[in-house]
Amino acid sequence: MAQFMVVLDATIVAIALPEIQAELGFSQAGLQWVVSAYTLAFGGFLLLAGRAADLWGRCRLFMVGLVVFSGASLACGLAVSPLWLLIGRVGQGFGAAIVAPSALSSLTTAFPEGEGRGSALGVWTAAAAGGGATGWLLGGLLTGGLGWEWVFFVNVPVGFVGVALAPLLVSESRDNTTPPRLDVAGAVSVTAGLTLLVYGITRVQEAGLAAPVTLVVLGSSVVLLVGFVAVENWVRHPLVPLGIFRSRVLLGANLVALVLTAATTPPMLLCTLYVQQVLAFPPAEAGLVFPPFNLAVIGGSLLGPRLVKRLGPRATMVCGLLAIGAGAVCFVGISHHGGGYLWYLIPGFVLMGSGLGCASVASTASGIAAAASALQGLASGLLNSAAQIGTVLGLAILIPLSAARSEALAGTVPVDVALVEGFRLAFFGAVGIVACGIVISVLLTGQKK
Numbered sequence: 001m002a003q004f005m006v007v008l009d010a011t012i013v014a015i016a017l018p019e020i021q022a023e024l025g026f027s028q029a030g031l032q033w034v035v036s037a038y039t040l041a042f043g044g045f046l047l048l049a050g051r052a053a054d055l056w057g058r059c060r061l062f063m064v065g066l067v068v069f070s071g072a073s074l075a076c077g078l079a080v081s082p083l084w085l086l087i088g089r090v091g092q093g094f095g096a097a098i099v100a101p102s103a104l105s106s107l108t109t110a111f112p113e114g115e116g117r118g119s120a121l122g123v124w125t126a127a128a129a130g131g132g133a134t135g136w137l138l139g140g141l142l143t144g145g146l147g148w149e150w151v152f153f154v155n156v157p158v159g160f161v162g163v164a165l166a167p168l169l170v171s172e173s174r175d176n177t178t179p180p181r182l183d184v185a186g187a188v189s190v191t192a193g194l195t196l197l198v199y200g201i202t203r204v205q206e207a208g209l210a211a212p213v214t215l216v217v218l219g220s221s222v223v224l225l226v227g228f229v230a231v232e233n234w235v236r237h238p239l240v241p242l243g244i245f246r247s248r249v250l251l252g253a254n255l256v257a258l259v260l261t262a263a264t265t266p267p268m269l270l271c272t273l274y275v276q277q278v279l280a281f282p283p284a285e286a287g288l289v290f291p292p293f294n295l296a297v298i299g300g301s302l303l304g305p306r307l308v309k310r311l312g313p314r315a316t317m318v319c320g321l322l323a324i325g326a327g328a329v330c331f332v333g334i335s336h337h338g339g340g341y342l343w344y345l346i347p348g349f350v351l352m353g354s355g356l357g358c359a360s361v362a363s364t365a366s367g368i369a370a371a372a373s374a375l376q377g378l379a380s381g382l383l384n385s386a387a388q389i390g391t392v393l394g395l396a397i398l399i400p401l402s403a404a405r406s407e408a409l410a411g412t413v414p415v416d417v418a419l420v421e422g423f424r425l426a427f428f429g430a431v432g433i434v435a436c437g438i439v440i441s442v443l444l445t446g447q448k449k
Contacts, residue, residue: 011135041093043388044191050101054175069095070159077152140287179237193224252444253367259437262394300357320359327352402426
């Protein structure tokens with residue numbers, strides 16, 4: 001239930017974004033913060049919450065996370081302003097950061113090594129895939145039938161049912177080897193630094209690099225991120241022991257995980273805006289267009305282990321990235337009149353989804369294999385955090401880029417033409433990000449250490 005709900009929340013909100021924008025008054029560039037606020041809090045506190053669950057009890061923290069997530073979902077549904085909604089999304093991200101590692105740790109504790117664990121993790125993965133695919137459909141139905149608020153309200157009863165069942169179904173467990181102190185300063189500094197970095201990037205698009213506010217925000221981000229490095233070198237039990245990145249393969253795997261979400265999440269978000277804002281699909285019909293992407297991710301995830309075994313992780317990552325780039329190129333074919341849109345969107349979804357599935361499996365396998373056995377849990381958490389950060393950075397770069405292009409054309413061409421031109425520029429930007437990922441794969445992930 002927890003994994004289904006946490007993943008569901010990413011896609012169910014995407015379909016509701018045009019309605020949220022119209023009712024609450026988000027700008028085209030500012031709309032990305034509805035996603036970024038969630039993923040920043042999720043990625044920034046994921047490692048800290050995992051340590052807290054090991055220290056204080058996984059079932060206990062699992063229940064706390066569900067309460068926080070459900071309460072924040074209720075607050076999001078009641079939002080009457082952009083700021084209110086964004087604060088609620090931060091709360092959702094923080095709750096998800098508590099839920100995800102405590103739930104997975106409880107599962108792996110309940111199922112020791114062997115066939116039982118493989119089956120349990122298969123159910124876990126299926127719940128994630130099901131949540132992602134269901135989000136598009138359910139988001140469209142709820143937004144079209146009851147209003148955008150219900151994409152958040154739907155989490156509340158599910159969350160509280162989970163809280164009620166947890167004491168009955170989930171055994172309490174702890175890890176006695178966990179450090180007794182939590183690196184709160186590290187988690188807060190890196191999350192605040194990344195938040196200011198993302199805000200600064202968006203200000204570059206809107207006000208220019210030389211604008212005082214841009215310089216202050218970016219400078220503050222640098223100070224906080226440098227402070228994070230200093231904290232990690234100073235504290236006795238750091239959130240991220242920086243020595244782990246001496247492994248070039250692990251560093252490369254994390255950078256590829258970041259690139260994968262940076263190159264896929266923004267194009268998918270822009271496709272939801274295209275279908276509703278340009279093609280004028282109502283939310284319920286728009287939700288029917290996107291499940292092929294999630295199904296392709298599942299297919300790519302199943303194919304990935306075979307390719308890794310036959311080709312190796314580096315070649316599999318490169319193949320997956322090439323497929324993602326090809327999918328973005330397919331999206332460039334969209335037009336403002338919408339003729340033959342399925343010939344561009346569906347092949348793009350299949351290529352991008354299958355490439356994401358294959359490359360994600362390869363980057364995870366490469367990163368985990370590069371870490372010492374005692375650090376594999378940390379390596380897994382870092383890969384998850386890198387994926388969340390990639391989503392935020394990709395949105396911060398490509399969504400304002402698209403909006404700036406559309407605004408530059410406003411008044412000279414029809415609105416739908418300006419939107420499409422902005423979307424196309426962002427799709428080309430995604431291809432550029434993919435190219436960076438291929439270079440990283442070739443240069444870093446081929447080394448053993």
